[in-house]
Amino acid sequence: xxxxxxxxxxxxxxxxxxxxxxxxxxxxxxxxxxxxxxxxxxxxxxxxxxxxxxxxxxxxxxxxxxxxxxxxxxxxxxxxxxxxxxxxxxxxxxxxxxxxxxxxxxxxxxxxxxxxxxxxxxxxxxxxxxxxxxxxxxxxxxxxxxxxxxxxxxxxxxxxxxxxxxxxxxxxxxxxxxxxxxxxxxxxxxxxxxxxxxxxxxxxxxxxxxxxxxxxxxxxxxxxxxxxxxxxxxxxxxxxxxxxxxxxxxxxxxxxxxxxxxxxxxxxxxxxxxxxxxxxxxxxxxxxxxxxxxxxxxxxxxxxxxxxxxxxxxxxxxxxxxxxxxxxxxxxxxxxxxxxxxxxxxxxxxxxxxxxxxxxxxxxxxxxxxxxxxxxxxxxxxxxxxxxxxxxxxxxxxxxxxxxxxxxxxxx
Amino acid sequence: xxxxxxxxxxxxxxxxxxxxxxxxxxxxxxxxxxxxxxxxxxxxxxxxxxxxxxxxxxxxxxxxxxxxxxxxxxxxxxxxxxxxxxxxxxxxxxxxxxxxxxxxxxxxxxxxxxxxxxxxxxxxxxxxxxxxx
Ligand SMILES: Cc1ncc(COP(=O)(O)O)c(C=O)c1O
Numbered sequence: 001x002x003x004x005x006x007x008x009x010x011x012x013x014x015x016x017x018x019x020x021x022x023x024x025x026x027x028x029x030x031x032x033x034x035x036x037x038x039x040x041x042x043x044x045x046x047x048x049x050x051x052x053x054x055x056x057x058x059x060x061x062x063x064x065x066x067x068x069x070x071x072x073x074x075x076x077x078x079x080x081x082x083x084x085x086x087x088x089x090x091x092x093x094x095x096x097x098x099x100x101x102x103x104x105x106x107x108x109x110x111x112x113x114x115x116x117x118x119x120x121x122x123x124x125x126x127x128x129x130x131x132x133x134x135x136x137x138x139x140x141x142x143x144x145x146x147x148x149x150x151x152x153x154x155x156x157x158x159x160x161x162x163x164x165x166x167x168x169x170x171x172x173x174x175x176x177x178x179x180x181x182x183x184x185x186x187x188x189x190x191x192x193x194x195x196x197x198x199x200x201x202x203x204x205x206x207x208x209x210x211x212x213x214x215x216x217x218x219x220x221x222x223x224x225x226x227x228x229x230x231x232x233x234x235x236x237x238x239x240x241x242x243x244x245x246x247x248x249x250x251x252x253x254x255x256x257x258x259x260x261x262x263x264x265x266x267x268x269x270x271x272x273x274x275x276x277x278x279x280x281x282x283x284x285x286x287x288x289x290x291x292x293x294x295x296x297x298x299x300x301x302x303x304x305x306x307x308x309x310x311x312x313x314x315x316x317x318x319x320x321x322x323x324x325x326x327x328x329x330x331x332x333x334x335x336x337x338x339x340x341x342x343x344x345x346x347x348x349x350x351x352x353x354x355x356x357x358x359x360x361x362x363x364x365x366x367x368x369x370x371x372x373x374x375x376x377x378x379x380x381x382x383x384x385x386x387x388x389x390x391x392x393x394x395x396x397x398x399x400x401x402x403x404x405x406x407x408x409x410x411x412x
Numbered sequence: 413x414x415x416x417x418x419x420x421x422x423x424x425x426x427x428x429x430x431x432x433x434x435x436x437x438x439x440x441x442x443x444x445x446x447x448x449x450x451x452x453x454x455x456x457x458x459x460x461x462x463x464x465x466x467x468x469x470x471x472x473x474x475x476x477x478x479x480x481x482x483x484x485x486x487x488x489x490x491x492x493x494x495x496x497x498x499x500x501x502x503x504x505x506x507x508x509x510x511x512x513x514x515x516x517x518x519x520x521x522x523x524x525x526x527x528x529x530x531x532x533x534x535x536x537x538x539x540x541x542x543x544x545x
Binding site: 348349350351352355356358359367368375381382410411 | 415416425448449530
């Protein structure tokens with residue numbers, strides 16, 4: 001680990017997250033729902049407060065001090081994001097509201113111009129609705145085909161199925177998650193990118209979950225598009241990112257029309273700005289973008305090596321501990337997996353588990369996790385899900401296990 | 413705030429008194445929650461307002477259906493409509509109401525607005541059944 005990085009101490013990390021001191025129903029908060037949205041460190045809160053208190057105006061428009069300063073701070077985040085995911089250029093970074101908007105942007109603009117009716121988009125069985133529904137909408141509006149790549153029972157991409165789906169050469173886009181928000185599986189995105197490219201297809205990677213836990217290098221992956229949300233990466237809501245290779249973005253028409261995204265406007269017609277501005281119509285989420293910049297600084301300051309090592313220990317501990325509780329069934333057993341663990345429990349419905357854990361101050365999520373078809377694929381109607389962040393402790397996992405044992409007694 | 417999983421709820425979930433499809437019934441109704449996939453099917457015998465049900469879902473859903481069957485037995489359709497309104501008030505305010513008897517065990521749900529639908533689902537299924545008789 002490099003000397004500039006802080007050595008990893010979870011109790012010190014926790015001090016950075018003010019909300020972790022809260023009590024819920026008179027018990028210390030045990031927050032095991034970071035995959036839905038992560039808590040925010042003081043650095044992010046302070047950065048956003050600072051913008052509003054000391055350095056705020058609209059960006060790219062005013063010829064005055066505050067606007068210049070705010071534009072600089074805002075655009076500096078584009079550089080930060082580009083460096084964070086190793087994009088070749090800052091112009092490949094488009095700010096959106098969230099990953100959902102990023103994927104919809106690609107489906108709507110690239111999908112309707114680069115794809116022709118009869119071309120196919122392939123997604124896996126374990127996609128979040130955000131990487132399924134936009135392709136269904138494109139299919140219905142534009143006549144493209146939508147194909148589903150099977151996963152194995154362990155929760156890994158089934159390469160035989162992948163071959164089959166691509167066999168007739170019609171697939172022009174592989175849209176796939178880098179980490180399942182239900183099963184915790186990572187997908188081999190480098191291998192998938194190579195596979196797609198060898199067959200003349202592009203690849204869109206949904207990095208929402210993975211980018212929180214691992215260092216991401218879009219060039220090493222070979223991603224054509226990469227999408228993620230700020231709020232899962234310890235940043236604020238309302239800011240997301242779409243990375244797109246320059247030549248792809250340049251060929252794409254705008255998503256929405258309005259200010260910022262134009263070159264020249266007359267009453268009759270307009271020309272479009274270059275990427276990324278072409279895709280950023282209207283006043284952006286200025287405060288949130290600056291908050292995302294602070295989140296990236298914070299995460300880089302700790303370093304993915306340390307974060308990944310800590311989370312790996314947590315995951316191993318959780319799999320062993322929960323796996324030992326008779327009646328608990330963990331859904332998904334991928335070799336390469338992270339700190340997102342879905343489970344069911346005999347005699348206890350996921351919603352009952354979540355509410356009963358909440359009584360003990362423990363926050364988990366229950367339901368289909370925006371992956372309804374995947375529930376059917378795994379043979380369940382829903383699951384309870386515990387997910388970890390860099391601030392999660394082994395003691396919190398023990399608290400979860402204890403909570404589950406109590407629930408088991410209630411329903412036994 | 414009262415516990416949403418009082419002993420009576422757990423008891424009725426584990427050992428229901430009115431679960432199962434009866435051999436004879438006059439009307440039936442279904443309640444489904446697309447958000448969680450939970451379902452309840454209610455069977456009504458007009459004589460004595462005898463209610464049975466089949467539930468697929470959480471403990472709140474099945475206990476609520478079971479307690480509902482207790483509460484509506486022997487009542488008129490108008491009385492049931494009133495009970496249903498009182499029950500909804502209980503779930504939103506958390507204030508117990510003697511007229512509701514055992515249903516008061518669900519008062520703790522007032523703190524869990526996302527779970528209220530689990531408790532009201534059997535009542536919408538019953539309303540549908542009543543509509544058909
Ligand atoms: C894998 C995955 N993709 C996409 C999304 C959508 O993220 P957002 O709601 O921030 O757009 C999520 C969030 O739950 C996710 O986990």
